[in-house]
Amino acid sequence: MTVVGNRLRYLRELLNLTQEEFAKKLQISSSSLKRYEGSNQSEARELPLDLALKIAVEYGISLDWLTGVSDNMYRNQTxxxxxxxxxxxxxxxxxxxxxxxxxxxxxxxxxxx
CATH class of the missing domain: 1.20.5 (Single alpha-helices involved in coiled-coils or other helix-helix interfaces)
Known part of the structure; x- marks a missing residue:
């Protein structure tokens, strides 16, 4: 699993959502989410930038965290x-x-x- 896949899965589990529930909230198929999370290495796909931005805005997380650049998960920690x-x-x-x-x-x- 990639850093992005691991962090996407971590966020989903933190929200206490199944892959199907999280995919529905993101308006994508559950098979796409499985690929982004890298559940199956042979079918893993990179998370598109527009979806990464949507996730960051919707859940208040940092793109730097999502991509593994930073360990600060939330954008606004004030x-x-x-x-x-x-x-x-x-x-x-x-x-x-x-x-x-x-x-x-x-x-x-x-x-x-």
């Missing part, structure tokens, strides 16, 4: 974007996110000891 996301969550989701943030904070503090 405090204001984080606040916007936080404000769009339900109260239960906010509690879960806060708990996870505390876990990460404590994990980081323990690594520095």
């Amino acid at each position: 405090p204001s974007k984080l606040a916007e996301i936080f404000n769009s969550l339900t109260e239960d989701q906010k509690k879960e996110l806060f708990s996870y943030a505390m876990y990460l904070k404590n994990k980081g503090e323990n690594m520095n000891e």
Whole structure:
């Protein structure tokens, strides 16, 4: 699998979508998505630029990340974007996110000891 194929599959799994569901959202056939993900090496295809751009815009990811140039997945990793996301969550989701943030904070503090 190529870097692009791996990252495309990672994004799909992060979104908790099957290949069929993700293909439908992208308005492509599931067989095309399978080729872009490189599920079958002999049939693997390069992701067209227009589709890569569509994915980047739709899911807020960086083309640099998608192509393996960068490890920063999201385009807009700013405090204001984080606040916007936080404000769009339900109260239960906010509690879960806060708990996870505390876990990460404590994990980081323990690594520095």
